[in-house]
Amino acid sequence: MNIVTRTAPPPISTLIMRGLFDENPVFRLALSLCPAVAVTTSVKNGLMLGVAVFVVQVLSSVSAALIKNIIIPKIRIPVFTIIIAIWVSIMDMVLAAFFPAVYGEVGLYVKLIVAFAIIISRMELFSMKHDVVPSFWDGFGMGLGFLVAMLLTGAFRELLGNGSILGFQIVDFKPLLLVILPAGGFFTIGLIMALFNWIDLKRGKEPPGGTGCGGCHG
Amino acid sequence: MSTPQTAVDITPPSPREMMRITLGLTIVCLLASAILGGFYLWTEPAKARNVAAREQKLISQLLDLSPSAEVQEIRRYLLWRGSQLKIFYLTPRQLVQFDASGKLLATTEVPEPVREASAPAEKDTWVEANSGANDEDDFRYVGRFFSGIEANQVAGYVIEGEVPGFKTWIRFFVAINSDYSLRGIEIIEHEEDPGLGDQITEPYFKNQYAGRSFDALLGIEVTKDPLPREWRDAVESLGDETGFSEWIVKYADELPSHPDIHAITGATISSVAVTDGVKRSLGNFRKRMDLVEDYL
Amino acid sequence: MAEATVLNDHELLVEGTLPIGPEVIRLVRADDADILIDITGVKSGPEPGSFIVTAAETLSGQDHYLLNIAGSDAAWSIAPSAMAILVSVIISSALINNFVFTRYLGLCCFFGVSRKRDTAIGLGLTYVVVGVLSGVMAWVVQTFALGPLSLDFLQIIAFIGIVACFVQGADMIVKKLNRVLHQKFGIFLMLITTNCIILAVPLLNATNEAGFTEAFGLSLGSGLGFALALFLMSCARERVDMAPVPRVFQGLPVAFILCGLFAMSFLGFSGLSFF
CATH class of the missing domain: 1.20.5 (Single alpha-helices involved in coiled-coils or other helix-helix interfaces)
Structure with missing residues (x-):
């Protein structure tokens, strides 16, 4: 009945590095982009959504690893979706209750975490094959990768677009208003992706061909 | 997925x-x-x-209330029976009912549990039950305002208002003195574009309304002229460093020489929307106070 | 109910018999129904059986007004027609507030599918159909079940359920009815579940407490906007594939830059208004 084959889990450091750089959900896999562009007009908003995704990713990965032996394999995808929906709803309610000010700005995008391809693909690709502890670290790495991506983009856009970081004015003018405007989000992500590719080239590695949408076709 | x-x-x-x-x-x-x-x-x-x-x-x-001051919420409701309208005001003490021409119909005492309820839904349910609305009637909550009571004296009012902005609704608070002159506005919720329309929350825009008299505000216009540097510094100084009472003493004489609201560069629609919203809330509030002031 | 329309900034054209004077006319905005709008005059209209009411304040054709005459049962509701609302919601959600370029939704499959024009058109069309149907279904569930029972906290789980069921169901039906069609569009049906727009539309409708017209308009408009964005993007990317792009920008980075350029050009639609 258990069709799942177990493979030895990679070491923790690999799991975290993979999430942060090699398979960074935003800059590499180009998954979960909607909020990455939408809420990163300031570090504060990026941080809020990053933390929400981080928590949901870790909890969902762990939940999937916990129940992988008791669910009927045929309905595992709907069950995964429901698990994510539960954690997202809980996150949504907690944030709305205890952080009303920030929630007002990112509320819709917190709800949309449920449609994030990255979360379910980690559950399906990793948690189904591994135990709770490696699944935790895998979720941790991927979530952290997303969080860092959000912070990086948020800092870049807030600094250049508004001349401030976390609301503290650094310079008294707006160096490049464009990056904070709707269109600027796309430019920022494009530039950071190019930067990742450049780092890869410097390290002597071939950057990924960049077809996009790594998880969309399964 | x-x-x-x-x-x-x-x-x-x-x-x-x-x-x-x-x-x-x-x-x-x-x-x-x-x-x-x-x-x-x-x-x-x-x-x-x-x-x-x-x-x-x-x-x-x-x-500018002291910690001992009390803030009271007054909620408004409308009841439509066909084209017949009844108006309700829920003050902390009583539910006051008027007909469409402003004639007092009834007052009801608010029981203790409803008065203390923190969830607005609880209050609304109680009002609906006591409004005499039946199933065919259209009964709805339509808005609210607050009065700040300092040592048994009304220190001022805060009106909640909503106006369609560039993208969706802009929700705001308008704070006024008891003579209906404006103390300031605060944007509570908006979805204007970052970098452009979202500047409505910045002191240099929202403080331009402060200190205007009721009549001046109803006639206020939005201009696309750039905000003069010294006037910008003046309005930005209101808030963190200077309280409203100090600020108005200092700048009351300068207000008439800056009769217009200077629009945000690249966001004239948002600026006009906020101005229209503030004007309308203030005008309507004064008319409503004619009815309800004696019952507060 | 007889017709009444906003004629210009201060005048209303009303069908009915001329009232005796401005003092018996009760005109209010539906949102501020307790505040009377001052009436400065009333005169007979261009045609018999109609009259023109002049108001002191500026009236807007997009606002909702209520008019009645004291001492009679005559009442008018002056609001933009359902058709006008529908068209303006569609235009606004497809062009002015295009979901992809100004709200950044649906990006995941946007970049994956916009490489070839054929697939872009296929996904665009499939999305419009599925988006409208699931948007309407979610509206029904929200309006008649979740809303009245105050089960709003189940919104996320209910909407994702509806979308998933719908996509799965549509897939099965198309497969049984027409194999050729399924081979062509089946893959796109599956991609739709990764599209946040399909989930964002019901959530936005629920927050705005939209009526049926608005809900339908938003579903259709967002779908059309997504299809348009996908089509434009695929045309541009097919050309960029031929161009010598610097090594580090190849693939996704340049696609993002392109997308930013489109977003900038869509800014040109802002301020566009109909009716």
């Missing part, structure tokens, strides 16, 4: 398996609803409390 479908089995499952799947999914869904229901019951009161606390803090700031 993509992997799912490739894994779908082509052969139809047997009735026995179908039952298992249905049962399994039903249990999972019921469990999910139960968990979420539990969390909802836990977070909802906290949410209501936090939202109310945030509002109170904002109102105290806008009206």
Whole structure:
């Protein structure tokens, strides 16, 4: 009945590095982009959504690893979706209750975490094959990768677009208003992706061909 | 979310398996609803409390209230029976009912539990039950304002208003003195574009309304002229460093030489929307106060 | 109910018999129904059986007004027609507030599918159909079940359930009815579940407490906007594939830059208004 084959889990450091750089959900896999562009007009908003995704990713990965032996394999995808929906709803309610000010700005995008391809693909690709502890670290790495991506983009856009970081004015003018405007989000992500590719080239590695949408076709 | 479908089995499952799947999914869904229901019951009161606390803090700031001051909420309701209209005001003490021409119809005492209720929904349910509305009537909550009471004296009012902005609704607070002159405005919720329309929350824009008299404000216009440097410094100084009472003493003479609101560069629509919203809320509030002032 | 329309900034054209004077006319905005709008005059209209009411404040054709005459049962509701609302919601959600370029939704499959024009058109069309149907279904569930029972906290789980069921169901039906069609569009049906727009539309409708017209308009408009964005993007990317792009920008980075350029050009639609 258990069709799942177990493979030895990679070491923790690999799991975290993979999430942060090699398979960074935003800059590499180009998954979960909607909020990455939408809420990163300031570090504060990026941080809020990053933390929400981080928590949901870790909890969902762990939940999937916990129940992988008791669910009927045929309905595992709907069950995964429901698990994510539960954690997202809980996150949504907690944030709305205890952080009303920030929630007002990112509320819709917190709800949309449920449609994030990255979360379910980690559950399906990793948690189904591994135990709770490696699944935790895998979720941790991927979530952290997303969080860092959000912070990086948020800092870049807030600094250049508004001349401030976390609301503290650094310079008294707006160096490049464009990056904070709707269109600027796309430019920022494009530039950071190019930067990742450049780092890869410097390290002597071939950057990924960049077809996009790594998880969309399964 | 993509992997799912490739894994779908082509052969139809047997009735026995179908039952298992249905049962399994039903249990999972019921469990999910139960968990979420539990969390909802836990977070909802906290949410209501936090939202109310945030509002109170904002109102105290806008009206410069001392910690001992009291903030009262007055909620408005309308009841349509066909084209017949009844108007309700819920003050902390009583529910006051008027007809469309402004004639007093009835007052009802508010019982203790409703007065203390933190969730607005509880108050609304009580008002509906006591409004005499039947199933065909259209009864609805339409808005609210607050009065700040300092040592048994009205220190000022805060009106909540909404106006369609560039993208969606802009929700704002307008704080006024008891002579209807404006103390300041605060944007509560908006979805204007970052970098452009979202500047309505910045002191250099929103403080331009401060200190205007009722009549001056109703006639105020939005200009696309750039905001003069020294006037910008003046309006930006209101708030953190200088309280409103100090500020108005210092700059009262300068207000008439800056009769217009200077629009945000690249966001004239948002600037005009806020100005129209403030004007309308203020005008309507004065008319409403003619009715309800004696019952506060 | 007889017709009444906003004629210009201060005048209303009303069908009915001329009232005795401005003092018996009760005109209010539906949102501020307790505040009377001052009436400065009333005169007979261009045609018999109609009259023109002049108001002191500026009236807007997009606002909702209520008019009645004291001492009679005559009442008018002056609001933009359902058709006008529908068209303006569609235009606004497809062009002015295009979901892809100004709200950044649906990006995941946007970049994956916009490489070839054929697939872009296929996904665009499939999305419009599925998006409208699931948007309407979610509206029904929200309006008649979740809303009245105050089960709003189940929104996320209910909407994702509806979308998933719908996509799965549509897939099965199309497969049984027309194999050729399924081979052509089946893959796109599956991609739709990864599209946040399909989930964002019901959530936005629920927050705005939209009526049926608005809900339908938003579903259709967002779908059309997504299809348009996908089509434009695929045309541009087919050309960029031929161009010598610096090594580090190849693939996704340049696609993002392109997308930013489109977003900038869509800014040109802002301020566009109809009716």
